[in-house]
Amino acid sequence: MNPLKVANTLTSNVVHRINKRKSISAIKASPQVFTHLPAGTDRYQAALYFADPMVNAYQIRQWYEPLRRLSEFAPVVILVRNPETAIALLGESPLPIYYAPTIADIEEMLETQDIRAVFYVNQNIRNFQMMRFNDPAHVFISHGESEKAYMWSNQLKAYDYVFSAGQAARDRLAKNLLRYDAIERTRLIGRPQIDVEYPAPVVLNADYKTVLYAPTWEGDRPSMSYGSVTSHGTSMIKALVESGKYNVIFRPHPRSGINSHAYKAGLESIRVSFILNRKTGAPSYVYDESDSWGWQWACADICVTDISAVAYDWLATGKPIIVTTPKNENAAVSDSPALLKLPALSSQEASNAVALITELVAREDHDFIELVEHYFGETASGASMQRFITESLSVMGKQPSLDTDRVDA
Structure with a gap:
């Protein structure tokens, strides 16, 4: 084994243990913040369960606002198992944090609170420690709609309900999960994130159209x-920069480069390219590592992405989109309506992507209306958020009023 790799691993482990001890000490010093369990009508009625480290926090950030809206009708808490995550989320989440490192801590919360629904954004194996409890409805809400094989994992059978964006997701489950009643076990909520306004952290050159490249x-x-x-990405970005025709927002997936040195090197080459080509009056080049996902929908005119949740978030905007074709022939690719209809980009075509981008940006009618309805249902302003709140309250045994201004227990 490489001695340098061994040394780096040992150093990383030591740093992790030190940070963990510091986090636990901070939590113990503020029990009223991290282990507080309210009483009476303030008792929590719903929980988002998150057992992951902060590297996966992107999975819950997109649910902050929908869950905050839900908390106006039923108190919501984020249940965390990792001490560093508890500390970090406290500084950014609009919802209270409950730190529960042991099953006994979870039992105490369930005994004192009125938890009727538990939401899950991923398939961490530790989810099953929470799912052992029978009373709450266990609801998989995922961290994005996509055509990845992850979206029809057999593990979904373990949840009482799967909150899906639209009919396409229900059809996907019905097709791929054996011995599974997709109609009974799914609730269609659209994509409540599209009903949230996201402030942009950057200012782009208004003289140019903007390309969002957001690979997984x-x-x-x-x-x-x-x-x-x-x-695809390095050659496409090179062509875009050399053309001088477009602002470019590059939004890599937060986990990019953790398994591949070549992939990590590709990220760095794009970063360097952006730095070297920043000039006054020229197109804007943004290497986007912000925590916020959503502001890009309003700022960009076209999106290039992979088979991922980004494609379906963008689809709801009605703006042009290009989906890359995986170079690895072993990648699981379905013959979904979206992938059959949306413009595709092979690795061989990537260096010539500017021509396709220019063609699609100039086109006025992208004929996405039927696709959007199939994947998301009604996308009028507020419709998805309304459905998420209504379905959440329904599985909790609570009946919202027609205007959702109040809810009856």
Whole structure:
């Protein structure tokens, strides 16, 4: 084994243990913040369960605002198992944090609170420690709609309900999950995130149209190797910068580069390219590592992305989109309506992507209306948020009024 790699691993482990001890000490010093359990009508009625480290916090950030809206009708808490995550989320979440490192801590919360629904954004194996409890409704809400094989994992059978964006997701589950009643076990909520306004952290050159390139990560196995940074991205970005025709927002997946040195090197080459080509009066080049996902929808005119949740978030905007074709032939690709209809980009075509981008930006009618309805249902302002709140309250046994201004227990 490489001695340098061994040394780096040992150093990382030591740093992790030190940070963990510091976090636990901070939590113990503020029990009223991290282990507070309210009484009476303030008792929590719903929880978002998150057992992950902060590297996966992108999965829950997109649910902050929908859950905050839900908390106006039923108190919501984020249940965290990791001490560093508890400390970090306290500084950014609009919802209270409850730190529960042990099953006994979870039992105490359930005994004192009125938890009727538990939401899950991923399929962490520790989810099953929470799902052992029978009383709450266990609801998988995921961290994005996509055509990845992850979206029809057999693990979904373990949840009482799956909150899906639209009919396409229900059809996907019905097709791929054996011995599973997709109609009974799914609730269609649209994409409540599209009903949230997101302030942009950057100012782009208004003289140019903007391309959003938002690839997924490289994956951890061949069937999930949808990431396009090395196969498409570096050559496409080079062509875009050389053309001088477009602002570019590059939004890599937070987990990009963790399994592949080549993928990580591709990220760095794009970063350097942006730095070297920043000039006054020229197109804007933004290497976007912000925590916020959503402001890009309003700022960009076209999106290039992979088979991932980004494609479906963008689809709801009605703006042009290009989906990359995975170079790895072992990547699981379905013959979904979206992938059959949306413009595709192979790795061989990536260096000539500027021509396709220019053509699509100039086109006025992208004929996405039927696709959007199939994947999201009604996307009028506020419709998805309304459905999320209504379905959440329904599985909790609470009846919202027609205007959702109040809810009856």
